[in-house]
Amino acid sequence: MSSDSGQAKATILYVDDEDMARKYFARAVGGEYEILLASGAEEAMELLWGQGARIAILVTDFRMPGRNGGDLLRQVAREFPTVVRILVTAYADKDMLLDTVNSGEVFRILEKPLGLAQVRDVLRAAVERHREREVRHQRLTAIDETLAFLAHELNTPLAAIANFAQGVQNRSEADYSVQRQGEIGQAAAAMYSNAQYCLAVISSFLQSVRNTAGGAPAKTAPDINAGALIMALLDTYPFAEGQRAWVQVETPGDFPVYTLPNCVALVLSSVMSNALRALADVPAPSLRFVVEAVPRPRIRICDNGPGIPPEVMERLLVDPVTTYAEAGGSGLGMIFCNRVMQSFGGGIQIDSQSGAGTIVTLEFPNTKSRMHRSDR
Template sequence: MSERATVLYVDDEEMARKYFARAVESEFAVLTAPGVDEALQILAQPGSDIDVLVTDYRMPGRVGGELLREVERDYPHLVRILVTAYADKEVLLETINGGDIFRILEKPLDTGVVRDALRLASENARERAMRRQSLLAIEETVAFLAHELNTPLATIANFARNIQRRVSHQAEDNGLPLKADIGNAAAHMNDNARYCLAVLSSFVESVKRASVVPAARAGGGTARQMVGALLEVYPFAPGQRDTVQLEVQGDFAVRAAPNCVALVLSSLLNNALRALDGQAGARIRITVGVADRPYIIVEDNGPGIAPALLNRLLLDPVSMHGSEGGSGWGLIFCNRVMQSFGGHLRVQSEQGCSTTVTMNFPDLEKERA
């Protein structure tokens, strides 16, 4: 969060609102409201992105305590500060019992005290935003994993039930057909189980490489921001970062599953770096653009992929890093992530020259529909 924190100040006195805005607007973006209802209208606006709420207590109609309670219920991530000229027992007890208050400031406001309180509140807001985004990332990725693993696990369970049923009636079989069926079922169960394990493994490894998911605010941010943030946090080995270049031909918002998209991007970058390990003149270019549909391209000048393997990469678990523990499920997993929201991967390669993987996203108009 490099931009200024946004503060919403609520006070029925117009002069008080103007004084507050003039006092802090050099450091903070300030919005003002003359009452509780007006403040709630501002908070309800899409993209309002309020970080800190500062409200007077004594106002005509609904008092600041009511606003604090509603904000705690509907906007718990906001940092809340109460301003009052009546530091009496009734106000303090209601405030303390009413929810999480970061600070209580007394009128008349002291500019230095207000600035210090807002600086601390802004830091607290950043921490809350990071925790909130982490929870959203977990929710999003767990939902994908649950969806993705449901079918193969159901297949395994179905084969197991069929085997159990056939075995219980084996007296009615000649033996050989039953053995053939069991062998076929076991093979399918093994394939599905391996896929489940590989999906989980790919997910865990991707999370390790992209521990900070670049979806800082609602809407997921743009592709350029996502790539830039990943390059900042990726655990490059010495000298590797210098091999990676970012080219932006056109930017676009990553609305669908931004945290999963970041994991795919991290996995593709890892593949490119592995392909270039020990190669002189290594280069990786990541291109963000919009043509018929939005895309992110990861291109390396590594050894390329043999044609016999290239046609199978997104269909079968083939690996060029089997000796290093590679399972071959990585690109299949990445393609399934892209397909889950209407996109797909495209892999192109010239053996001995380069490999290009394109993350194709849904058409922007279709995504908004």
């Protein structure tokens, strides 16, 4: 990062057992970057453990006494995933480096003897990559913190509701008539089912985000199409009696959901829950999921409910407003859903008129997001 941009210089850690090579590198690019020097892998790790927060790029020679550069790259990839890793090697080493390159441990390879123009070009690209990684890391951290707060606030009361519902269901058998027992038991079972579902969603979502923030390899979580994600949600959602028949899914243009599908499923679940509640008193309720890939990937959730009042609509994604305060709604759901979608380059659009239904559109980025992928 050049000082011409008005920002602090990026810090580069250069590792080479040759004293002259370290001095050459520091002289060549020291005017543009802050340079830290290490003579081997162990010294490099000591610097990273002490100053890792400010190190953006690691440039290391491959052939060194003791641990080689490939081994150092693998450790840094595990412990400092936002650091961009560059390998320096002689031509004769190329065959030996194939495994290191293929495993994604390196962003670029620089060939000895180092050419100044090439070094500068690669470092500029590396700084840009580091900026991207930092932004993604901050977004994931924001989601993790938000979810941790929600999990803390919701887990205890949901568990209490589940236990209470089970107790009510058991006690109703002795205290009420057969008809009343059935009514109370049904209500208690529904309470228990909903509480258990919410607890499962929170747990799954939290694990997904924490795995992502920890750099879990993408290959362990294959991509899932939007249509399949919706069908999976419908298979597990605790519908009240008859509600499932209201829902239809249309996929004129399916597309893969590359980023945090569990997060997207949680957003879909929240939007559908709001729609089902709005349709409770509608004579012929209808809820449609429409998946479209053109002009950009999106999922539209369309209902024929009473619509959203204008005074609520204009504040819905900005302030905590709700039309269901008497049922315990806080109005934070849509704000949280929008934040999740925005975290990977998407967003939420809402179109609604009183008496004319509501369309909630989840918009996805046109290009493959790599928030949850190792990008070297």
